[in-house]
Amino acid sequence: MISFFNVSKVYPNGVKALQGLSLQIKNGEFVFIVGPSGAGKTTMIKLIFREELPTKGQIYIGGRSVVRMRPREVPNLRRRIGMVFQDFRLLPDRTVFENVAFAMKVICASRSEINERVPEVLKLVGLEKRMDNYPPQLSGGEQQRTAIARALVNRPSIMIADEPTGNLDIDTSWEIMDCFKEINEQGTTVIIATHAKEIVDSMRQRVIALNHGEVVRDEHRGVYANAT
Amino acid sequence: MFTLMLLRQAYYILQEVFRSLKRNSLLNFAAVGTTAISLFVLGVGLLLVVNTNQITSTMESNIxxxxxxxxxxxxxxxxxxxxxxxxxxxxxxxxxxxxxxxxxxxxxxxxxxxxxxxxxxxxxxxxxxxxxxxxxxxxxxxxxxxxxxxxxxxxxxYGQEVVEKLLKLTNWAHTIGLIILALLGVSAIFLIATTTRLTLFARRQEINIMKYVGATDWFVRWPFLLEGIILGCVGALLAVGVLYLSYGTLTAKLQETISFLPLISDGRYLMWIYEGLLAGGIVLGAIGSAISVRKYLRV
Structure with a gap:
């Protein structure tokens, strides 16, 4: 479970990204975070990931305070969270297999574990035939699926994606969303910040709408924007 | 179990080192070249200073x-x-x-x-x-x-005036030599630090990804440190090699024409200088990487 209690974030340049945010995301939930640019979506994700610390308030993940966490515990937190970005962030000089295996090497998995687990996740995202290709040889959707495989390979309990379909066309976006749906169905909490209105509207999952750093709407089986 | 993990970690880190030595050949070439040139210039300065000191102290002892x-x-x-x-x-x-x-x-x-x-x-x-x-x-x-x-x-x-002038001269030679060496040393550090910073800037994405998938700071730092050490060592070896060969031929030539010039040809003393330069290259490489990588670890 992820809990935000009265969380505010003011950046050093004076920008108030979040103001008194309180919300809870239960284990196994599928959540869309929507809102205009600058609403605080990315900041919220950065706080969960402890890339940033809140100016005020508390954040708990799995009963532990992220705010009071010591710096050397941060790698452990991140190993339990899979992260996917709009720009994929793959290493262009490594094959699909190596990109995914990289995340396992970092946690010192054995070679046999890597050889077993990497093909397994690549199959899950439908890239088993592309293992030996390099990212520049792949389409945008394939690159993003590689990134998802990398986020997934260490069996995280939470999967976070920041605009994962921002660089993709609508058909490919659907493929990616199906991927996330499948991951969620296996029990992983999925949090997606997005602008993809059509997808949000038709998937009817929980939608948290932010604006000016505050929650303006939080609905189960919600849509991107309320008809006014 | 714990030692097995450590061994595995060491193995993965070494893998990363060799991979990046192979892949980033242009950047590595630049780093090695910079180190070699800075250390060579520093070495030339060092040899000039120690030889000047040698000459002046020989003159002093002849008083x-x-x-x-x-x-x-x-x-x-x-x-x-x-x-x-x-x-x-x-x-x-x-x-x-x-x-x-x-x-x-x-x-x-x-x-x-x-x-x-x-x-x-x-x-x-x-x-x-x-x-x-x-x-x-x-x-x-x-x-x-x-x-x-x-x-x-x-x-x-005892030739009072001559002695006083000579002493003044050797004092100056000493001070100027030290100032020149310090300047050369600082510029070597600056050059090498700039090159490592450039290298790391080109690879910040990699560091960023490592941090996002939960790598500890040391797992990120070690490959860069080792690389810095290896590149610094290669650069220093090049500098020392060229210095060794050119100093040998130069002193031989000089001694042929001006035989009384008391140049340093004591192998052990020269070795000491060369070893110092080598150690300097290694330390500079390591420190340069460590300082530059720190900036990108704050994610």
């Missing part, structure tokens, strides 16, 4: 005091002064030159054509004398004054 004794002192009495001179604490060497010896050497200096003996008759106008060397060139003045107070001493000569 001597001439002590002329009174005419009416017999050779026996003159010889009895030697232990008294030796007892002065700053005196290193005491040489007695009898008036006969002095005449012979004067004859040799003037050559055969001048019939010195004939023109002098049986008279030897030269006095008995002592040649004294001090352990510290700076003590020459004090020693000369003390020697002058002994009975039987007629005159003391």
């Amino acid at each position: 001597e005091i001439m002590v002329y004794l009174k005419e009416d002192i017999s050779e026996k009495e003159a010889l009895s002064l030697e232990p008294l001179f030796s007892r002065i604490s700053e005196v290193k060497e005491v040489d007695f030159i009898s008036r006969d010896e002095a005449l012979v050497s004067l004859e040799e200096q003037m050559g055969e054509e001048t019939n010195l003996r004939d023109s002098l008759g049986d008279e030897n106008p030269l006095p008995n004398a002592y040649k004294i060397k001090t352990s510290e060139p700076r003590e020459v003045g004090a020693v000369a004054a003390e020697v002058g107070r002994f009975p039987g001493v007629e005159k003391v000569r």
Whole structure:
């Protein structure tokens, strides 16, 4: 479970990204975070990931305070969270297999574990035939699926994606969303910040709408924007 | 279990090191080149300074005091002064030159054509004398004054002005040498640090991804540190190699033409300089990487 209690974030340049945010995301939930640019979506994700610390308030993940966490515990937190970005962030000089295996090497998995687990996740995202290709040889959707495989390979309990379909066309976006749906169905909490209105509207999952750093709407089986 | 993890980690880190040595060949070439050139220039400066010091200290150690004794002192009495001179604490060497010896050497200096003996008759106008060397060139003045107070001493000569000028000169050579070395050292550090920063800037994405998938800071840092050490070491080896070869040929050539020049050719001393440069390259490589990587670890 992820809990935000009265969380505010003011950046050093004076920008108030979040103001008194309180919300809870239960284990196994599928959540869309929507809102205009600058609403605080990315900041919220950065706080969960402890890339940033809140100016005020508390954040708990799995009963532990992220705010009071010591710096050397941060790698452990991140190993339990899979992260996917709009720009994929793959290493262009490594094959699909190596990109995914990289995340396992970092946690010192054995070679046999890597050889077993990497093909397994690549199959899950439908890239088993592309293992030996390099990212520049792949389409945008394939690159993003590689990134998802990398986020997934260490069996995280939470999967976070920041605009994962921002660089993709609508058909490919659907493929990616199906991927996330499948991951969620296996029990992983999925949090997606997005602008993809059509997808949000038709998937009817929980939608948290932010604006000016505050929650303006939080609905189960919600849509991107309320008809006014 | 824990050691197995550590071994595995070491293995993965080494894998990363070799991969990036292979893949980033252009950047690595630049880093090695920068290190090699900076250390070479530093090495040239170092060799110049130590040789200047060597030359000046040889000149300093050649400073001597001439002590002329009174005419009416017999050779026996003159010889009895030697232990008294030796007892002065700053005196290193005491040489007695009898008036006969002095005449012979004067004859040799003037050559055969001048019939010195004939023109002098049986008279030897030269006095008995002592040649004294001090352990510290700076003590020459004090020693000369003390020697002058002994009975039987007629005159003391040591070229006061020359000595003072020489001492001033060597002091300057020392200070200027140190300043030049410090400047060269700083510029070497600056150049190497800039190059590593560039290298890391090109690879910030990689560091960023490592941090996002939960790599510990040390897992990120180690490959870069090792790489810095390897590149620094290769650069330093290149610099030392070129320095070694060129210094060897240069000193051989110089000594052929100006044989009295007291250049340093002591292998052990030179080795010490080369080892210092090598260690400097390794340390600079490691520190350069460590400092630059720190900036990108804050994610």
